[in-house]
Amino acid sequence: MKQAGGQSHPDTDLQPPLVLLHNRSMDPNVWSEGMYSSSNICLDGCTVEHLSSFQPDPVPSSDSDASGVSLTFHRDSENTAMLPESYYRGAGASLICSSPLELNLPRDSSTRRHPSPASSSCGHNDWNLSSGHQAKRARVENIIKGMTCSPDVTTNQHEQTDGSHESERIRELSLHQEHMEGSGSGSLSHSQTTRKQLDSEEEKTWSNSPNTSPRDTFEDSHREFESSSGRKHQGWKKVKLLSYFQSRPERIKLMADVLKYELSRAVSRSVDSVFKSMQLLQASPDNESVETEVPLQSSGSNEKKIRLSFGGNAEVQVPDVQTEALSLVVQKPRLERSDKLILQPRSRAHHRPKPPASFSHDPALCNDQPSQKTDNPARQHALRWLRDGGSEAGQAKFEMFDAHWTSVKVRSKVNSRSARSPLPRSASVDPRLVESLRFPHVKIESDSLVKNNLYMLNEGLTTNHLKKAKLMFFYTRYPSSLVLKMCFHDVQFTRCITSQLIKWFSNFREFYYIQIEKFARHALAEGVADVRGLTVGRESELFRSLNMHYNKANDFQVPDRFLEVAEVTQREFYIAISMGKDRDPSWKKAIYKVICKLDSDMPTEFKSHHSG
DNA sequence: AGTTGGCCTG
């Protein structure tokens, strides 16, 4: 028997939450469903026999004397048992109940409680860190910001509300947390410097004759490769390589096929992008042919442009995109140079016409990864070959490949790519391909090899995405798909990616609940008789355990709100276990219903699009 | 049929 199942949010089958709040300064006969900005909240007139928990929420100090606490009660017929007063008191709300019998609380003044500092310090205070935390905060922000690559996408933090879940509705009722001060503008000095370097390199490398034959340019490429990278990789001797290719034409063909395909795909993407730009620009509908310069990222800091002719006279500059795919063929292990260039594509965005939004949503059009910036003779050859017209037959052939490519189910696994280049871009080269090039005696079927390479396309989430997801867990245990898409805007969302992110949070929850259940049982075993003894502070063992899992580097200031949620969770488990509810196979479901309501809004830092 | 949450397992 399962604990719980179903697609719905854990609270979807819950009755509408009962939110009855009263501001004592107001007419006691006036009740409202919603929030009041009062630090003294009376609970009166509500049928508390259905109450199982409450949610104290801080109220942003939009006005100076608003220091209220909101209470969210929900009905839960399974939890009609009397809960200890301390359970409610412990979370720090001011609570006066006029139904002492139902709530099992005395009605005298002793039941009046005042908000605890902890409960009123969550949310908007989370980011107001002391100066001692600024360094940590900066590092965490770097983690978050470093994963963004779409500077032109604007995000409204309120877009996340889908209204489909009750918890969402409750969050809407809650006053918005005051978020961190406006995001700082990133420094452009690095990007400017990088741009200068690139511009100079660009001039240098774009000087090859356009009339060179593919074969010649291919060998030229090898010479360039040798001159640029051979310093550290003498093992790949040019003579040996060339003689190898000359002796094994079928391998040349194989390599050429790979190159052609990748080029076809890359150019196809560029063309699509340009056409999208043209559609947006619509500057002049005449049919004059224009040349569009498509800068191609290649050869380390080098950059080249492909001139494409289109109808119309708009000139569109397309962000660096395509040629990284060529690095599939020969990946140079020398990566240190590229480290300086990791931020380059995004940096250059500051100096270029802003691409259409469609660009920025395409992960393939975002920043490069180091290995894709290496000097690659095959790539350079291919670029020249393509620039010079290429092979139409090959184009047709690889259009076929492209069709196949798009049908390939993209595997999405956590990729350990650079933190600053989180975007999945291209397949990794099949080691067998490299080996086949280096050791020609190894026979490999070219078709299967190429096909296999297609399947190795590894568009997915990076370890930094995982880190970010874990930090997000401090705010929301049950993120909606919309929130995920907003917070991982640099990821091209597919069903697979979405499922993976959902799976991550499922795993996070699993660990979370297991840990808390363990500590709750431990407290029971140790004879803790009162839930008041179950607090979760930053020094508590439970928090250390959770923090170690979600914030291993301990460089993120965990919001107080998370501690409160953990405390509530632990008390829910404690109470449920102490009441023997764990005999019911689905006893945790009721707890999940409670906890899913305690999600907070995601800070804007997790959703913002930083380009610095 | 597709999606999602939870449980179990490796």
Added chain:
DNA sequence: CAGGCCAACT
């Protein structure tokens, strides 16, 4: 953390 499986839901 991911895969498999199942249940619950649309």
